[in-house]
Amino acid sequence: MKVPRLSKASIAAxxxxxxxxxxxxVNTSVAPPVPVEDLIERGLNLRLGFHDLKSRLNxxxxxxxxxxxxxxxxxxASLVESKSKGRLFFTLAHEAGHWMLHRAHIRRSAxxxxxxxxxxxxxxxxxxxxxxxxxxxxxxxxxxxxDAFQRTFGCERLSLHNVHAAYCGPLCFDPCIGTWPRIxxxxxxxxxxxxxxxxxxxxxLQDIGLVRNETQTRMSWDAPRMAAF
Amino acid sequence: MTDTFGNTLRRLRxxxxxxxxxxxxxxxxxAGYMSDVEQDNVPPPSEEIILTIAGVLLADRNELLRAARxxxxxxxxxxxxxGRAADFLxxxxxxxxxxxxxxxxxQLAEIAKLGKKHP
Numbered sequence: 001m002k003v004p005r006l007s008k009a010s011i012a013a014x015x016x017x018x019x020x021x022x023x024x025x026v027n028t029s030v031a032p033p034v035p036v037e038d039l040i041e042r043g044l045n046l047r048l049g050f051h052d053l054k055s056r057l058n059x060x061x062x063x064x065x066x067x068x069x070x071x072x073x074x075x076x077a078s079l080v081e082s083k084s085k086g087r088l089f090f091t092l093a094h095e096a097g098h099w100m101l102h103r104a105h106i107r108r109s110a111x112x113x114x115x116x117x118x119x120x121x122x123x124x125x126x127x128x129x130x131x132x133x134x135x136x137x138x139x140x141x142x143x144x145x146x147d148a149f150q151r152t153f154g155c156e157r158l159s160l161h162n163v164h165a166a167y168c169g170p171l172c173f174d175p176c177i178g179t180w181p182r183i184x185x186x187x188x189x190x191x192x193x194x195x196x197x198x199x200x201x202x203x204x205l206q207d208i209g210l211v212r213n214e215t216q217t218r219m220s221w222d223a224p225r226m227a228a229f
Numbered sequence: 230m231t232d233t234f235g236n237t238l239r240r241l242r243x244x245x246x247x248x249x250x251x252x253x254x255x256x257x258x259x260a261g262y263m264s265d266v267e268q269d270n271v272p273p274p275s276e277e278i279i280l281t282i283a284g285v286l287l288a289d290r291n292e293l294l295r296a297a298r299x300x301x302x303x304x305x306x307x308x309x310x311x312g313r314a315a316d317f318l319x320x321x322x323x324x325x326x327x328x329x330x331x332x333x334x335x336q337l338a339e340i341a342k343l344g345k346k347h348p
Contacts, residue, residue, distance in 0.1 A: 037248045047239070048249055049264035072268075077261045080250060 001109050001116065003102055003127045008207075011130055014100045015137035018043055033195040034139050036093045040073055044099060048092075049074045053117075061120040064091040066098045068106050068114035073099065086197030090135050094118060097134030102127060139196050140204045148191025149210045158183065161214045180219040183211060235269035237296035238282065242267075245286040255285045273297035276305075 019030050022043030030039075040046050053062045053076040065074040073095040079088035098106065098116055105127075107114045122128050153175075162176040173179050184198035184205065193201060202219050205211040213219060231237070242252055253263040256278060265271045273279065276299050283290035294301055308314050326334075338344070 037250070038246075041249075042243060047268065049268060050250070050260040051264065052261065077259070080260045 001102070001105060001127050003105050003130065005126065006101065006130050008133060011097075011101065011133045012137040012142070015097075015134050016141070018096065018100055018138065019141070030141075032140070032144050032192045033089075034093075034141070036089050036096065036139065036195070039138070040092060040096050044096065045071070046099065047072045050077050050080050052077045054078070057117060059117060059119060062117050063087075063120065064095045064118045066095045066103070066106065066116045066118075068099075068103045068110075068116075084197065085195060086200060089139060089195040090132075090197065090200055091118070093135035093138045094128075094131045096138065097131035098127075101130055101134060136200060136204050136207065140193060140201065142208055144191050144193075145187065145201075145204060145208055146210065148187045148193070149205065152186050152190045153183075153210075157209060158211045159214050160211065163215055163217045177213065177215055177217045177219055180211075231296050233269045234273040234293070234296045235267045237293060239267045241286050241288040241293065245288060247286060252282065252285060256281050273299065276300065276302045 018039060019034075022039050023029055026038070026042055037048060040048050047070070049072060051074050053065055053074060054060055057065070063076050063079065066072070067074075073092065075088055075091045075095070079085075079091055082088065095118065098118075102116065106116045116127075118128060118131070123132075158175050160175060160177050160180075162174075162178075164178045165174040165176045173182050175183055180202050181198045184201035187193070187205065188196065188198065188201050196204075199220070202211065206213065206219075232240075242249070247255075249263055249267065250260045253260040256263075258274075258278075262271070266274060273296075274282075276294065276297075279293050279297055279299065280290055280302070282288075283293050290301065308318065321330075
């Protein structure tokens with residue numbers, strides 16, 4: 001499905017709009033961990049479901065689905081059963097992004113039922129990137145991320161020049177590419193971001209400009225090296 | 230006309246501020262099963278589970294049971310043990326008592342001060 005280009009600012013505004021609407025509707029104020037399931041159910045008045053989508057849709061890499069006419073958002077049951085819930089909440093926020101940003105396109109481009117299935121293989125397509133960015137903004141609002149970052153790392157952004165730490169002990173650590181999971185975990189703990197993954201947080205920190213990778217090494221999971229984190 | 234069980238359950242769950250996964254966890258069922266129940270993809274759960282759900286949501290058990298077209302197990306036991314209650318209900322069914330008839334009967338029972346708890 002092709003969608004028009006959207007700026008990061010407009011996607012962030014859409015996420016903020018949903019939060020504002022929810023706060024008014026439920027008469028509460030949202031702070032991390034952002035209650036994404038309730039945002040979907042009571043903020044957007046959509047039904048939420050958990051199904052074995054991989055079997056039902058016969059797609060082995062599907063994580064979520066949005067049914068526009070039925071006003072339904074699904075997450076794959078494997079995400080519910082997973083020990084780490086970060087991916088579940090991100091998927092739900094991602095589907096909320098499709099609802100907020102793309103439901104008219106889904107409706108228009110549907111040959112049959114107006115539905116959109118999110119597959120891992122499509123992650124780099126603009127429609128999925130936009131929903132990912134929406135999820136990131138929704139779950140990790142800039143204000144709360146900045147507050148948490150400043151409380152732990154101060155007002156200067158972290159520029160990571162080294163791949164490996166000179167020191168990485170139990171009390172403190174030397175911020176570098178190799179310690180990105182601890183950088184993310186520190187901000188998550190300070191800000192109460194209990195429903196996001198470290199990977200999602202480090203991406204958000206870079207996007208906001210609080211962490212800058214000055215090396216050519218990517219910050220991503222590398223099982224043998226990252227096992228200690 | 231009462232709403233479907235799934236719709237009634239969802240409405241009561243949202244009113245109680247309980248998430249779907251949270252409800253599933255508290256009644257020891259899978260989130261997938263509970264979402265199927267709420268979407269009326271599967272029949273309503275057993276009477277016992279419905280009562281457990283009502284307890285978790287602090288909701289009206291009769292509303293949930295009615296939506297499921299099920300009877301409170303306590304009432305089932307009462308009718309089974311009190312033969313005359315079963316006879317009376319059979320008679321009411323045969324005569325086709327309607328809503329107005331049942332209202333009148335309830336009023337009559339009040340006027341006649343039927344039941345042990347009435348002074």
